[in-house]
Amino acid sequence: MTIAANPETAGERGGLLRRMARANWLLLALPALAFFSIFFVYPLIDIAMRSLQGGVVNYERIFGTTLYVRVVMTTFEMALIVTVCCLVIGYAYAYALSATGGYLQVFLTLALLLPFWVSVLLRTFAWLVLLQNTGLINQGLLALGLIDAPFQLVRNKFGIAVGMVNILLPYMVLPILSVMKGIDPKLMLAARISGASYLRCFFRVYLPLTLPGIISGCVLVMTLSLGFYIVPAVLGGGRDTMIAQLIADQITRQVNFSFSSALAVTLMLFTGIVFALFALSLRLAKKRLGG
The missing domain is CATH 1.20.5 (Single alpha-helices involved in coiled-coils or other helix-helix interfaces)
Incomplete structure (x- = not known):
């Protein structure tokens, strides 16, 4: 028992x-x-x-007014442009960091991380000084005789993109770099020995293995771009207003908390859609790699 x-x-x-x-x-x-x-x-x-104070009137105002629809579209357009630019530059930078060593790797790492120690506002005004008509870039091009008149490099989408890419680039490089560090270099060597060209090895072997890092970096940059305020306010023009500027204006000048809250909820909903799309992309990429 x-x-x-x-x-x-x-x-x-x-x-x-x-x-x-x-x-x-x-x-x-x-x-x-x-x-x-x-x-x-x-x-x-x-x-x-x-x-929702007063019903859905605030949301009807957002999506029924051309100005606000244009602000929402501009916000997502700039976020997409910045994400693509950061991906192109950041992927090459991460690859250089993972492939090099010694003093060059230390230099590239410091060049990437040192800007974190500088205020975002200070860096944005530095770009304003560099990009304006009387700035260093335009004056240098004029002195070299490459242009006859200054380029309009600020108070437009170009200036916003330059400032945002400069600030958000590390958020793209670091996730991609962490994935690249885990890839065995012998895989590329094995593909080359099997007769594949370098480009074929890259697109069929290396690039698919780095997709998780790419998607993580894109999620970070895209979501951070959607809520940017300082850079568009300083480097942008009147026609390039982004939704964060509109929310700040509604709170500080119009004192309209109801409408600003509706704008914030709209931004969160669209950000959630972006997250869902990236999650779906990651899932499809994993299925393709698994197959």
């Missing part, structure tokens, strides 16, 4: 220990859940409720 009862007793004790472990896990997670609920979930709910 004692032998037969021992397994049941052990099972009961095991179940009790598992329940205690789950209870302890919940107790440990409770402070984090409370902090997240108070400082993240509640403000989002409050913004959503404010945006």
Whole structure:
């Protein structure tokens, strides 16, 4: 009887220990859940409720007014442009970092990370000084005789793109670099030995392996670009207003918290759509690599 009862007793004790472990896990997670609920979930709910004051009139105003629709389109257009530019530049930079060593790698790493120590506002005004008609770039081109009149490099989408790419480039390089560091160099060597050209090795072997880093970097850059305020405000023009500027204007000048909340909710919804699209892309990429 004692032998037969021992397994049941052990099972009961095991179940009790598992329940205690789950209870302890919940107790440990409770402070984090409370902090997240108070400082993240509640403000989002409050913004959503404010945006619905008076019904859906604020959302009808956003999507029924050409000006606001153009602001939303400009925001996503600039975010897409900046993401593509960061991807092209950042991929090459990450590849150079992963392929080099010694002092050159240290120099490239410092060149990438040192700007983090400089204020975003200061870097933006530095670009304003460089890109304006009397700035160093235009004056240098004029002195060399390459142009007859200064280029309009600021107060337009070009100036916004330059400033945002400069600030967001590290967020593209670091995720891609972390993936590249984990790729065995012998894979490319094996593909070359098998008779594939360098370009074929890159596009069929190396590039697919770096897709997780590419998608992670694109998600970071895209989502950060959607909420940018300082760079468009300083380097942009009147026709290149982005949604963060519009929200700030509605709060500070118009004191219209209801409409600004609706704009914020619209931005969050579109950002969620971007996240969903990138998640779908990552899933399809993993399926293709798995196949």
